[in-house]
Amino acid sequence: MRKNPFLYYGRKILVFLLSVFLLSVAVFYISRLAPGDPLMSYYGERVEKMSVQEKAEARDKLGLNDPIYIQYIRWLEKAAKGDFGISFKYKQDVMEVISQRIGFTLILGGIGFILTFVGALLLGILCAWNEDKWPDRILCSVGTLLSCIPEFWLSLVLILLFAVNLHWLPSSGAYDIGHRNDVLNILRHLILPLIIVVLQHLWYYGYMIRNKLLEETRADYVLLGKSKGLGKKDIMFKHCLRNIIPSYISIMAISVPHVMGGTYIVETVFSYPGIGALSYESARYHDYNLLMVLCMMTGILVIFCNLIGQIINEKIDPRIKANDVVETSEVTRT
Amino acid sequence: MTEEKLFTVVGIRQPPPAPPQKVKRHKGFPWISAILMAAIVVCCLFAEVLMTKNPGYLDLQNFSVAPNSEFLFGTDTLGRDIFSGIWYGGRISIAIGFLATIISTFIAVVYGSVSGIAPQWLDTLMMRFTEIFLSVPGLLLVLFLQAILGAANVLTLSVVIGITSWASIAKVIRTEVRQIRNSEYVVASRCMGGNFFHILRKHLAPNFIASIMFMVVMNVRSAIGSESTLSFMGMGLPLEIISWGSMLSLSEKALLTGSWWIILIPGIFLVTLLMCLTNIGNYLRKSANHKESNL
Numbered sequence: 052m053r054k055n056p057f058l059y060y061g062r063k064i065l066v067f068l069l070s071v072f073l074l075s076v077a078v079f080y081i082s083r084l085a086p087g088d089p090l091m092s093y094y095g096e097r098v099e100k101m102s103v104q105e106k107a108e109a110r111d112k113l114g115l116n117d118p119i120y121i122q123y124i125r126w127l128e129k130a131a132k133g134d135f136g137i138s139f140k141y142k143q144d145v146m147e148v149i150s151q152r153i154g155f156t157l158i159l160g161g162i163g164f165i166l167t168f169v170g171a172l173l174l175g176i177l178c179a180w181n182e183d184k185w186p187d188r189i190l191c192s193v194g195t196l197l198s199c200i201p202e203f204w205l206s207l208v209l210i211l212l213f214a215v216n217l218h219w220l221p222s223s224g225a226y227d228i229g230h231r232n233d234v235l236n237i238l239r240h241l242i243l244p245l246i247i248v249v250l251q252h253l254w255y256y257g258y259m260i261r262n263k264l265l266e267e268t269r270a271d272y273v274l275l276g277k278s279k280g281l282g283k284k285d286i287m288f289k290h291c292l293r294n295i296i297p298s299y300i301s302i303m304a305i306s307v308p309h310v311m312g313g314t315y316i317v318e319t320v321f322s323y324p325g326i327g328a329l330s331y332e333s334a335r336y337h338d339y340n341l342l343m344v345l346c347m348m349t350g351i352l353v354i355f356c357n358l359i360g361q362i363i364n365e366k367i368d369p370r371i372k373a374n375d376v377v378e379t380s381e382v383t384r385t
Numbered sequence: 386m387t388e389e390k391l392f393t394v395v396g397i398r399q400p401p402p403a404p405p406q407k408v409k410r411h412k413g414f415p416w417i418s419a420i421l422m423a424a425i426v427v428c429c430l431f432a433e434v435l436m437t438k439n440p441g442y443l444d445l446q447n448f449s450v451a452p453n454s455e456f457l458f459g460t461d462t463l464g465r466d467i468f469s470g471i472w473y474g475g476r477i478s479i480a481i482g483f484l485a486t487i488i489s490t491f492i493a494v495v496y497g498s499v500s501g502i503a504p505q506w507l508d509t510l511m512m513r514f515t516e517i518f519l520s521v522p523g524l525l526l527v528l529f530l531q532a533i534l535g536a537a538n539v540l541t542l543s544v545v546i547g548i549t550s551w552a553s554i555a556k557v558i559r560t561e562v563r564q565i566r567n568s569e570y571v572v573a574s575r576c577m578g579g580n581f582f583h584i585l586r587k588h589l590a591p592n593f594i595a596s597i598m599f600m601v602v603m604n605v606r607s608a609i610g611s612e613s614t615l616s617f618m619g620m621g622l623p624l625e626i627i628s629w630g631s632m633l634s635l636s637e638k639a640l641l642t643g644s645w646w647i648i649l650i651p652g653i654f655l656v657t658l659l660m661c662l663t664n665i666g667n668y669l670r671k672s673a674n675h676k677e678s679n680l
Contacts, residue, residue: 070517195660195663195664195667196656196660198663199606199610199656199659199660199663200656200659201610201613201614201617201655201656201659202614203613203614203617203618203633204613204617204633204648204652204655204656207633207636207640207648207652208648208649208652210640211640211643211645211648211649215640215643216643222640305520308520308521308522309522311522312522313522315528316528316614316618319618330529331528331618334528334529335620346529349521350521353517353520353521354517356520357516357517357520
């Protein structure tokens with residue numbers, strides 16, 4: 052059945068916009084219903100010395116006194132003009148705070164993402180090729196062990212080993228003071244966080260590839276190929292692999308948020324100045340404006356990647372219906 | 386009817402009844418993991434017997450002491466004995482793991498069955514929601530929720546972890562329920578006026594329990610992992626409530642002094658337990674479906 056492309060993409064875009072809108076409402080409400088005083092993050096310790104009247108004035112000035120929906124509409128109006136307010140904690144424009152830091156997260160997440168998925172594909176093929184032989188067994192046990200280790204603890208152990216005891220690599224930050232533009236310095240600081248980001252997800256996807264490939268090798272067409280005299284290599288790469296690649300690509304698309312989410316914790320452990328550590332701080336200190344934008348960015352990324360995943364699925368592999376995308380990633384994740 | 390037979394079967398002789406087939410399980414039950422896990426759990430349950438010190442006591446003269454004969458695993462930066470803390474804190478870590486899993490499984494069972502039984506449009510809507518929920522990184526969600534909620538205790542932490550980790554189980558249950566919801570016995574039960582929970586308990590649950598068992602075990606694992614991560618980042622249990630996670634939250638300081646035991650020892654226990662759970666979970670999954678390769 053041929054679809055009208057305008058209608059097709061139009062619907063997708065509409066769903067996208069609607070989800071983003073609902074998301075913004077939800078985040079806005081939840082963050083404001085939570086206990087805790089945003090004045091604390093704006094004025095810090097000084098809050099305790101302020102009189103009741105001063106506090107009321109301060110709230111008024113920051114627009115915290117109105118009902119939530121009015122605050123939301125006001126936020127929406129400003130946001131439409133590109134003004135997301137100032138960060139209570141940093142006393143700077145939210146976008147400015149974020150733009151100083153987003154680069155590091157993108158580098159960490161981007162390189163991590165590529166390495167993870169290339170590595171996972173190779174590992175998965177290697178395992179499936181040697182099913183139940185020693186390379187497969189060793190990789191499976193090492194991989195299971197790795198996937199059991201919480202990423203913060205692995206980070207700590209690596210810091211302990213490479214930074215504290217061996218002094219090979221720096222333990223925190225993204226660059227040494229005064230080396231902001233020194234690529235080598237930045238790379239040196241990138242190594243440990245990157246290892247963690249990659250290791251954390253590598254086996255999850257590698258194992259997925261392995262299992263998908265093994266599932267394929269149990270299909271009937273493999274028997275046909277074999278009886279027609281095809282070699283193992285041909286069957287594996289020309290048939291089995293080809294069959295799983297479409298779903299792998301769509302998994303890659305919907306996994307972007309997960310790899311990004313992984314960087315958030317790593318950033319906190321390594322005090323890496325990216326937006327992960329920033330969003331954690333903003334949630335903790337009730338920095339509403341900052342939290343709102345960061346949540347929206349993460350949320351939009353999630354929704355967008357999901358949509359891309361769906362579209363890829365429907366375009367590349369017509370056998371898969373739109374709803375199956377997530378089905379493939381059912382293995383529990385940490 | 387009386388004792389005498391009204392009919393006798395004639396014709397083809399009935400084959401002798403086949404010997405009851407053993408349930409074929411995939412070989413390789415992870416004995417080592419099971420025993421290790423049982424050992425850790427038992428030790429934590431009877432922590433009082435094993436403890437050599439009061440785990441909460443701040444021995445300010447002996448802080449950051451390396452393992453020796455008095456402090457078997459050393460002391461942390463606050464002077465608490467790690468050996469006692471491991472058993473005492475393990476109890477809380479494990480409790481959170483199980484509590485969170487019970488909560489999430491309960492939500493998943495109800496949500497999944499409702500979605501499975503519900504009419505098409507509601508089912509689509511509910512599954513759509515699950516998908517969105519699944520695509521948000523779990524730990525991140527927990528982190529934000531907990532950050533917003535503020536101070537945590539064992540119960541709130543379990544609830545937060547529980548309500549963020551039900552989605553994948555719910556999806557599996559929904560698929561299973563959709564397959565069996567039109568079978569005769571479910572319809573019959575409905576006709577006889579069985580309500581939703583009766584059908585769920587008597588007819589649906591026995592069918593999907595095998596396929597979610599491994600996910601439930603994995604959920605315990607990820608709940609324990611989440612607890613430690615949260616506590617480590619200072620969003621979970623505070624220092625006074627001893628758990629493996631809150632013990633590890635001292636490790637930033639320990640890094641500065643190079644006290645490896647504060648970082649390694651609780652971590653090794655944590656990883657061992659998670660590893661055992663994973664092995665058992667994997668065994669459950671493999672025994673549920675195993676097929677030979679055609680290659």
